[in-house]
Amino acid sequence: MSHPILQFSSVSKRYGSKTALQDVSLQVGAGKIIGLLGSNGSGKTTLMKIAAGLLQPSSGTVRVCGEPVGVKSKAVTSFMPDKPLTEPWMRVRDAIAFYRDFYPDFDLAKARDMLAFMQLNERDKVTSLSKGMNERLQLTLALSRNARLYLLDEPIGGVDPVAREKILDAIIQFYSEDSGLIVSTHLIRDIERIFDEVLLIKNGRLILHEQVDAIRTNHDKSVDDLFKEVYAE
Numbered sequence: 001m002s003h004p005i006l007q008f009s010s011v012s013k014r015y016g017s018k019t020a021l022q023d024v025s026l027q028v029g030a031g032k033i034i035g036l037l038g039s040n041g042s043g044k045t046t047l048m049k050i051a052a053g054l055l056q057p058s059s060g061t062v063r064v065c066g067e068p069v070g071v072k073s074k075a076v077t078s079f080m081p082d083k084p085l086t087e088p089w090m091r092v093r094d095a096i097a098f099y100r101d102f103y104p105d106f107d108l109a110k111a112r113d114m115l116a117f118m119q120l121n122e123r124d125k126v127t128s129l130s131k132g133m134n135e136r137l138q139l140t141l142a143l144s145r146n147a148r149l150y151l152l153d154e155p156i157g158g159v160d161p162v163a164r165e166k167i168l169d170a171i172i173q174f175y176s177e178d179s180g181l182i183v184s185t186h187l188i189r190d191i192e193r194i195f196d197e198v199l200l201i202k203n204g205r206l207i208l209h210e211q212v213d214a215i216r217t218n219h220d221k222s223v224d225d226l227f228k229e230v231y232a233e
């Protein structure tokens with residue numbers, strides 16, 4: 001039997017007296033694009049960083065492809081943080097070379113295809129890129145690894161609607177079916193078309209994990225409408 005791509009079992013995370021995640025259990029299978037939805041401060045980044053092995057849970061266990069989070073799981077996990085990891089001196093090609101040297105699973109041919117799709121030029125300086133072009137670069141770096149688990153934290157945060165569509169098309173085109181991909185966002189309306197399933201978190205608790213088709217048939221509403229209902233203040 002194959003293992004789930006990602007499994008959380010009763011995971012909690014506290015920062016001092018602040019509880020950021022409370023008893024979260026979930027499973028993500030291969031071939032799924034999953035929306036991690038929640039309002040500001042609900043715990044999305046915390047959940048992703050725990051899955052990526054960048055933060056330790058206060059309690060509970062996390063496995064990636066059956067392995068506890070550690071060296072082996074990190075080798076198959078590609079995390080796109082909400083802040084760029086590139087250095088100011090880099091040109092696009094340096095950023096690509098840096099990732100290629102660092103990650104054995106980096107696929108240079110895929111990176112070149114993605115750069116062309118994203119209309120990124122290898123000679124451009126990273127600091128000269130607009131916010132939207134920078135997000136395209138970060139996404140190219142993250143998706144060019146042949147990982148099993150992709151974690152994209154707010155990949156369309158600061159970009160205009162046209163760039164958003166381009167980024168979503170790239171996610172669909174360059175994502176591989178034997179992996180799981182989790183995308184955190186609060187821009188649901190713009191992005192829900194790419195999701196197979198959604199996870200809703202509120203105040204650190206997972207309150208819903210459902211297939212998008214089931215939301216549309218069972219609740220007779222879009223994910224965006226459901227989100228507004230759940231998070232109404």
Ligand SMILES: Nc1ncnc2c1ncn2[C@@H]1O[C@H](COP(=O)(O)OP(=O)(O)OP(=O)(O)O)[C@@H](O)[C@H]1O
Nearest residue numbers: 015018019020038039040041042043044045046047
């Ligand atoms: N290092 C930290 N120390 C203390 N509290 C923190 C820390 N990091 C996050 N928190 C708190 O934990 C909660 C969850 O934060 P997290 O960044 O995971 O939320 P988020 O859903 O990603 O939010 P956003 O959409 O605003 O990025 C918030 O209340 C936040 O203030």
